[in-house]
Amino acid sequence: AQSVTQPDIHITVSEGASLELRCNYSYGATPYLFWYVQSPGQGLQLLLKYFSGDTLVQGIKGFEAEFKRSQSSFNLRKPSVHWSDAAEYFCAVGDPGGYQKVTFGTGTKLQVIP
Amino acid sequence: DVKVTQSSRYLVKRTGEKVFLECVQDMDHENMFWYRQDPGLGLRLIYFSYDVKMKEKGDIPEGYSVSREKKERFSLILESASTNQTSMYLCASSLGTGAYGNTEAFFGQGTRLTVV
Numbered sequence: 001a002q003s004v005t006q007p008d009i010h011i012t013v014s015e016g017a018s019l020e021l022r023c024n025y026s027y028g029a030t031p032y033l034f035w036y037v038q039s040p041g042q043g044l045q046l047l048l049k050y051f052s053g054d055t056l057v058q059g060i061k062g063f064e065a066e067f068k069r070s071q072s073s074f075n076l077r078k079p080s081v082h083w084s085d086a087a088e089y090f091c092a093v094g095d096p097g098g099y100q101k102v103t104f105g106t107g108t109k110l111q112v113i114p
Numbered sequence: 115d116v117k118v119t120q121s122s123r124y125l126v127k128r129t130g131e132k133v134f135l136e137c138v139q140d141m142d143h144e145n146m147f148w149y150r151q152d153p154g155l156g157l158r159l160i161y162f163s164y165d166v167k168m169k170e171k172g173d174i175p176e177g178y179s180v181s182r183e184k185k186e187r188f189s190l191i192l193e194s195a196s197t198n199q200t201s202m203y204l205c206a207s208s209l210g211t212g213a214y215g216n217t218e219a220f221f222g223q224g225t226r227l228t229v230v
Contacts, residue, residue: 009154034218043118043204043221044157090156101172102147102208102219106156 002027002093006105013081014113021076021108023091032094033074034102035065039087047089050074061085086112117141118222120205126228133192135225137205144209146188147219148172148180151202163188195229202226 003026013019025031032051036044048059055067065076074091091105121136139146145164149157149172159172161180169180177199181189188207192199203226206219 006156036221043223044206044219045221046218049218101159101162102206103159103173104149104157106154 002031002095002101002103004091004093004103004105006089006091006108008108009106010109010111012111012113015083016080019076019078019081019085019110021089021091021110023074023076023105024072025074025091025093026072027093027095030069032102033065033067034092034094035059035063035074035076036090036092036104037061037087038090038107044090047076081110081112083112083114086110118205118207118220120203120222120225122225123223124226124228126230127192127195129196129229131192131195131229133195133227133229135190135192135203135205135227137188137190137222138186139188139207139220140186141207141209141220142185143207143220144185145207145219146182147206147208148178148188148190149204149206150174151204151224157204160190192227195227197229200227200229 005024034049035047038044047063048057050057050067088107088109090107094102118139147162148160151157163169163182179191202224204224205222208219
């Protein structure tokens with residue numbers, strides 16, 4: 001069965017600093033991979049996705065993620081964090097076959113300090 | 115824009131009540147999903163549906179059922195609500211035609227259910 005691990009529950013960064021959120025997945029083949037963001041009181045919004053091809057994926061709001069098959073990782077990065085990036089971030093893995101079920105990690109809550 | 119609408123943002127129900135959570139999407143998506151979100155546990159899949167009248171159990175289906183009589187509407191039913199079902203419930207939909215890259219899910223705003 002597919003699974004996702006986000007090892008960091010909370011991360012605090014200073015505004016303007018760089019950010020990396022970790023994500024490791026378990027899946028038998030190359031999965032579909034996603035990063036979603038959830039602002040307080042809101043639903044989830046897709047930041048970026050990976051299906052195949054270039055392993056460095058660009059998303060919205062200046063985010064990018066890199067798929068590393070050898071490490072089963074899909075880490076999210078941003079070179080300079082803004083206060084508005086404070087939110088909870090979820091990594092997810094999708095099953096390309098079957099019923100296309102999507103499994104989410106437990107989330108990483110990002111705090112941005114001035 | 116894809117719109118996924120959940121009928122209530124907040125609900126308070128009593129233990130033992132039958133509870134219906136409604137979700138409607140306007141993009142003709144095949145797949146629809148119900149997740150519950152709890153602190154520290156992320157989103158856990160309760161049920162999903164890949165076609166009208168079709169449903170599959172997710173990871174935590176116990177105590178829940180679903181109904182999909184029309185393509186755009188997917189209902190989550192708590193047959194007899196219990197306090198451990200107090201949670202945030204999120205509905206999502208995706209295209210799901212088998213085409214490449216179709217598992218992107220679009221989410222509703224969520225329903226925060228409190229069972230007292």
